[in-house]
Amino acid sequence: MVGPAQREIKEGIVKWISKSDKNNSFCLTENDKIWYKHQEENIEDLIAAGDEVKVGFELEGTTRVIYSIEIVKKGVKQAETGQGNKKEGWEDEIIAFKDLLNRAHEDGLWGISAQVIPELTNMKEEYATFKASVTMRVKIADYKGGIKHDEFTFKTYEAHGDATQKNCQSTMIKPHFLRMAETRAVARALRWATNNAKVTDVETGDVNDVD
Numbered sequence: 001m002v003g004p005a006q007r008e009i010k011e012g013i014v015k016w017i018s019k020s021d022k023n024n025s026f027c028l029t030e031n032d033k034i035w036y037k038h039q040e041e042n043i044e045d046l047i048a049a050g051d052e053v054k055v056g057f058e059l060e061g062t063t064r065v066i067y068s069i070e071i072v073k074k075g076v077k078q079a080e081t082g083q084g085n086k087k088e089g090w091e092d093e094i095i096a097f098k099d100l101l102n103r104a105h106e107d108g109l110w111g112i113s114a115q116v117i118p119e120l121t122n123m124k125e126e127y128a129t130f131k132a133s134v135t136m137r138v139k140i141a142d143y144k145g146g147i148k149h150d151e152f153t154f155k156t157y158e159a160h161g162d163a164t165q166k167n168c169q170s171t172m173i174k175p176h177f178l179r180m181a182e183t184r185a186v187a188r189a190l191r192w193a194t195n196n197a198k199v200t201d202v203e204t205g206d207v208n209d210v211d
Helices: 097-107 174-194
Strands: 006-019 024-028 031-037 052-060 063-073 109-116 127-144 147-164
Touching: 031 097, 097 109, 097 127, 097 174, 109 174, 127 174, 147 174
Parallel strands: 031 063
Antiparallel strands: 006 024, 006 052, 024 031, 052 063, 109 127, 127 147
16 A cells, blocks of 8 residues: 655755746756656746745655745845856856766656767768767556546667867867767757757867866
């Protein structure tokens, strides 16, 4: 017999909001790897980035499902989010690859594959191109006899990534442009899979390491 869901309350400042057909959630500045999901109302109608909120949620497995949300303070300044007086610009449109990968795992990442494209790769001339595929396990609700049953389907997203010694800014990465091309392809496929429009740090070339 399954006991009642555990209820908790958390206060913090909203960092990011994710809204799409499968995402209706937000994270706090304290920990942007933990997301709180609203199953009914449009989260964008309730809060905005920078709001200080008190959120009540239930733990359903690893998912934090919101049952109440209260705005403690509207529109907290960037300085209060730990970003000081930093002006909004290109940096605000970048997401770290590791954070994107963590988000994909939370959303049901099932598999990643990547293949080099030979006709667009030349090791002597130091350029490479990869095609990556990301498969997500997506939960769908199916009602049989008036009873809700959770069923799953799989969706695959594809993208390409390229790299040369010239567009890898870090001197540590330049010799490893082949791996950077693969990572960029995976990053772009993960963006499509998680409905994330922000460019990743690996796509800008401004990173010092690559797996």
